[in-house]
Amino acid sequence: MNNENKNRAPQPTKQNAKGKSGEQNRPVQIKRTNNVIYESQNLDYRFNKELYYRAIFKSEDGQRIENYSRLEQRDKDGETLKKKFDHAYDDMVELSKKGKEMNLDLLWLNQLNEEEKLGFQCFKLKTGYPGLAIGLGNPHGTAFKGDIQLGMSFDYVTGIPFISGSSLKGAIRSVIEKLLSQDEMEKTSQDKDIQQITFEDYFRLEDDLSSEDKKEILDVLFEGKQIEKDAQGIKRVQDGEVVKVEIPMGKRDVFYGAMVVPQNQKPFLKQDFLAPHPSKIQSPNVLKFLAIAPETEIEFFFSLKDSILSSGKKIAAESKKVAYKKILEDFGVGAKTNVGYGIME
Numbered sequence: 568m569n570n571e572n573k574n575r576a577p578q579p580t581k582q583n584a585k586g587k588s589g590e591q592n593r594p595v596q597i598k599r600t601n602n603v604i605y606e607s608q609n610l611d612y613r614f615n616k617e618l619y620y621r622a623i624f625k626s627e628d629g630q631r632i633e634n635y636s637r638l639e640q641r642d643k644d645g646e647t648l649k650k651k652f653d654h655a656y657d658d659m660v661e662l663s664k665k666g667k668e669m670n671l672d673l674l675w676l677n678q679l680n681e682e683e684k685l686g687f688q689c690f691k692l693k694t695g696y697p698g699l700a701i702g703l704g705n706p707h708g709t710a711f712k713g714d715i716q717l718g719m720s721f722d723y724v725t726g727i728p729f730i731s732g733s734s735l736k737g738a739i740r741s742v743i744e745k746l747l748s749q750d751e752m753e754k755t756s757q758d759k760d761i762q763q764i765t766f767e768d769y770f771r772l773e774d775d776l777s778s779e780d781k782k783e784i785l786d787v788l789f790e791g792k793q794i795e796k797d798a799q800g801i802k803r804v805q806d807g808e809v810v811k812v813e814i815p816m817g818k819r820d821v822f823y824g825a826m827v828v829p830q831n832q833k834p835f836l837k838q839d840f841l842a843p844h845p846s847k848i849q850s851p852n853v854l855k856f857l858a859i860a861p862e863t864e865i866e867f868f869f870s871l872k873d874s875i876l877s878s879g880k881k882i883a884a885e886s887k888k889v890a891y892k893k894i895l896e897d898f899g900v901g902a903k904t905n906v907g908y909g910i911m912e
Contacts, residue, residue, distance in 0.1 A: 611721030649713030663836040688869045688888045692911035699859035700902040717856035729826045736822040738900040747781045769890040787874050791819045794877040823868035835863040
């Protein structure tokens with residue numbers, strides 16, 4: 568063997584380049600439902616990718632169709648593209664009946680042992696009628712008729728719908744801001760009973776908060792800041808402003824969010840429609856979207872700690888849990904709460 572051949576790197580054979588011999592020719596097992604081809608049981612992947620790349624924009628032999636204007640003409644059975652979209656989303660609703668078969672063991676909370684779960688506060692609520700709309704602002708859809716143009720929030724790993732921690736935190740904070748300003752509360756709320764409920768009622772505080780206490784609440788509960796005091800317990804002031812310091816991360820509240828609790832044979836997804844009117848003389852623009860169905864169980868996760876205000880008044884972690892649950896029942900979470908979506912029971 569000459570030096571040139573000796574020093575040459577070995578060239579990959581078909582077997583070591585592709586894996587086991589013949590593997591590249593093995594037929595892919597796919598599921599066909601209503602003339603729509605699916606492989607994944609993950610609703611997130613199906614909703615945001617597989618629907619288009621597998622069922623809509625590829626022909627039967629798997630080749631990508633570049634001329635989208637000819638999509639409707641390519642169907643041998645004469646089914647229009649709109650019907651394909653309808654079948655695709657009907658199939659997603661049907662898949663949501665198999666909730667317990669989804670990869671719930673991959674959820675990070677389900678991987679914690681009992682001791683690790685002690686630092687968490689959880690509670691379950693059910694969606695009321697007409698359901699829960701989350702993630703509508705996420706980009707989604709095409710310009711094709713019949714497609715869902717509004718987004719939805721799915722967990723990337725399991726494909727189960729979820730409410731992000733930031734959304735949950737923002738919804739609760741907005742209500743507390745109104746509770747701390749009773750005048751604004753009376754202007755915005757149409758429920759006479761809720762108008763009479765104060766911050767102290769929600770958090771079950773025995774003593775009323777002073778105006779100074781109320782100024783601290785949002786910083787302590789949501790910003791992770793507290794008023795700094797000197798050795799004599801007097802508030803530090805610098806340039807006419809009260810000095811605030813960061814609360815250590817281990818002592819701050821954490822809003823982990825919420826997750827749908829799937830039940831077999833009971834779909835947690837539904838289709839609904841919006842009909843915004845561009846003007847008084849124009850026809851409505853009907854938009855289809857996915858939502859969480861009524862009577863769906865949602866589990867909320869927090870890591871709450873006792874909070875101490877500069878006045879010495881204490882807001883216990885258990886009081887926060889009770890208050891947040893009541894706020895979600897009264898005011899809801901997510902989009903379209905003004906027409907009933909997002910209310911919990």
